[in-house]
Amino acid sequence: MNNTISASNLEIGYSELLAKIDEFNVEKGEIISIIGKSGIGKTTFLKTIANLINPKKGKLSIFGSEPKKERGLIGYIPQKLGLVKHSSVFSNVLQGAVCEEPVWRSISGFHELRTLGKVQDAIEIMELKEKTDEPISKLSGGQQRRVAIARTIAQNPKIILADEFLSELDAGTAENVWKNMLDYVKEKNITLVIVEHNIEWAKLADRCFEMVLKKNKSYSYLKEIKT
Amino acid sequence: MINDILDFFRKRKYLTFIITMFVLTWLVFIDLVDGELYRLENSLANLSVFFFESLWPPDWRVFSIRQYNCNSLAAPWPLPTHFFCSQGYIGISETLEMAFVATGFGFLISLPLAILASRNLYSDSIALPIRTILSGMRTLPALIWAIFFVVMVGLGTMSGVFAMTLYSVGHLGKLQYEAIEGLAKDPIDAARAMGLTNSEIVIRVIIPESANYLISQLLYMFEYNVRNGSIIGIVGGVGIGFYLADYLDAQLYRRVMALLIALFFVVLVIDFISIKIRSYFVEETVNNHYLFGYFFRGK
Numbered sequence: 335m336n337n338t339i340s341a342s343n344l345e346i347g348y349s350e351l352l353a354k355i356d357e358f359n360v361e362k363g364e365i366i367s368i369i370g371k372s373g374i375g376k377t378t379f380l381k382t383i384a385n386l387i388n389p390k391k392g393k394l395s396i397f398g399s400e401p402k403k404e405r406g407l408i409g410y411i412p413q414k415l416g417l418v419k420h421s422s423v424f425s426n427v428l429q430g431a432v433c434e435e436p437v438w439r440s441i442s443g444f445h446e447l448r449t450l451g452k453v454q455d456a457i458e459i460m461e462l463k464e465k466t467d468e469p470i471s472k473l474s475g476g477q478q479r480r481v482a483i484a485r486t487i488a489q490n491p492k493i494i495l496a497d498e499f500l501s502e503l504d505a506g507t508a509e510n511v512w513k514n515m516l517d518y519v520k521e522k523n524i525t526l527v528i529v530e531h532n533i534e535w536a537k538l539a540d541r542c543f544e545m546v547l548k549k550n551k552s553y554s555y556l557k558e559i560k561t
Numbered sequence: 562m563i564n565d566i567l568d569f570f571r572k573r574k575y576l577t578f579i580i581t582m583f584v585l586t587w588l589v590f591i592d593l594v595d596g597e598l599y600r601l602e603n604s605l606a607n608l609s610v611f612f613f614e615s616l617w618p619p620d621w622r623v624f625s626i627r628q629y630n631c632n633s634l635a636a637p638w639p640l641p642t643h644f645f646c647s648q649g650y651i652g653i654s655e656t657l658e659m660a661f662v663a664t665g666f667g668f669l670i671s672l673p674l675a676i677l678a679s680r681n682l683y684s685d686s687i688a689l690p691i692r693t694i695l696s697g698m699r700t701l702p703a704l705i706w707a708i709f710f711v712v713m714v715g716l717g718t719m720s721g722v723f724a725m726t727l728y729s730v731g732h733l734g735k736l737q738y739e740a741i742e743g744l745a746k747d748p749i750d751a752a753r754a755m756g757l758t759n760s761e762i763v764i765r766v767i768i769p770e771s772a773n774y775l776i777s778q779l780l781y782m783f784e785y786n787v788r789n790g791s792i793i794g795i796v797g798g799v800g801i802g803f804y805l806a807d808y809l810d811a812q813l814y815r816r817v818m819a820l821l822i823a824l825f826f827v828v829l830v831i832d833f834i835s836i837k838i839r840s841y842f843v844e845e846t847v848n849n850h851y852l853f854g855y856f857f858r859g860k
Contacts, residue, residue: 384750403756404756405755405757407756408754409755410750410751410754410755412747413747415747416749416752417748418765418769418770420770420773421765421769425765425769429765430755432757432761432765433757437761440761441761441764491755495754
């Protein structure tokens with residue numbers, strides 16, 4: 335058993351059932367993409383894996399155990415990126431890096447030099463060095479996405495969950511950002527689950543799933559697509 | 562015919578709303594004043610008589626230099642004689658100091674409470690009791706709190722400060738937790754998925770994201786407390802309120818007028834400064850939430 339994420343008979347949703355996932359297994363280092371119409375439950379599925387929403391029924395395990403709050407294990411990039419708009423690029427990337435140091439250091443601001451080094455490295459990898467002290471609100475869409483990736487790089491997670499984070503970008507920038515992400519994930523052997531609406535990019539993943547509405551039912555399910 | 566009229570109003574929802582509001586308000590007002598509307602007839606004439614005979618010109622002697630024991634602990638002899646000993650200056654400066662201290666204490670106490678009362682951070686079992694405490698503090702106006710504190714600690718600045726602090730905590734706390742709950746969900750979700758603790762989320766996400774609101778509310782509360790402090794002073798026997806009550810009792814309305822004009826300008830200056838500070842924070846904030854980073858990063 336080398337599964338990073340495994341789900342069986344999982345029922346997800348808020349007050350109403352949104353989707354039923356019969357079987358979903360992801361191996362370590364695998365890149366998975368999920369496509370589907372909006373409002374069908376893709377984001378809810380990612381949030382359930384990220385332990386932000388409790389599943390309604392069924393079994394979900396991350397590295398063989400129940401999802402629990404573990405510092406730095408999962409890197410989550412929401413659709414709107416989840417950056418702190420009034421903080422600088424450095425502060426945002428630092429948010430990821432603090433996962434590897436004790437809470438008291440993170441709160442007091444007495445960071446380890448190693449942590450600050452990791453922030454610098456992540457900023458350099460994403461070519462954001464000149465923007466280090468700029469607030470997020472002054473960056474372009476593409477730069478903001480690179481900050482979100484830099485934050486995840488600094489966090490060094492074992493799983494990355496990304497939710498349509500390439501939307502609102504022009505094709506050239508999006509391809510660039512997507513390739514940056516793929517290179518990094520492959521190099522570090524990180525498991526990546528990405529929700530994406532552009533089917534061409536989605537097919538670059540190792541496996542591609544589509545979330546579709548079950549016939550005559552109000553919930554959806556996951557169907558693997560041959561790439 | 563009736564259908565046409567109904568249709569006309571159905572299509573113009575805002576107009577209908579405004580007309581209904583006006584009619585309702587007017588009806589309640591008429592009921593309230595109960596046939597005493599005729600009193601309005603001479604109101605302007607009364608005001609002008611009162612204004613020119615009793616209020617104008619203001620008596621600026623409230624700001625004249627006088628010999629007074631400004632520093633009660635170590636009074637030099639002979640007692641100092643200058644502007645800073647004038648009744649107007651002492652009154653206004655005392656009121657400003659009280660407002661400053663009450664706002665400062667109020668902010669420091671209300672912020673942690675507001676964080677605990679935010680339902681996007683803590684569960685209802687923690688948030689709801691804190692909300693109840695905050696609304697309890699808000700229910701009684703500062704004036705009533707001041708009466709309690711005058712009974713507890715006697716007349717003076719302390720009772721005024723405590724009363725305004727309590728009210729500020731209730732008022733600021735509500736504004737703050739509403740601001741925190743209004744923040745975008747994404748940054749909090751991302752931080753939570755990373756496994757950061759609530760205290761880290763507060764420091765790294767909540768405070769920087771809501772800093773502008775918090776500062777704006779803080780300045781608003783200070784302005785409010787300056788105005789409120791004048792009223793509190795009447796009960797607590799301190800600040801400008803003490804002198805106002807004193808002059809009103811003695812029917813020295815020209816002095817009251819002078820003090821009110823001075824207070825008006827002080828509030829105007831505070832408004833101006835707070836607009837400046839607020840615009841600085843809203844436009845150019847960059848919050849660098851690391852201490853050592855600044856020194857070790859190297860540019």
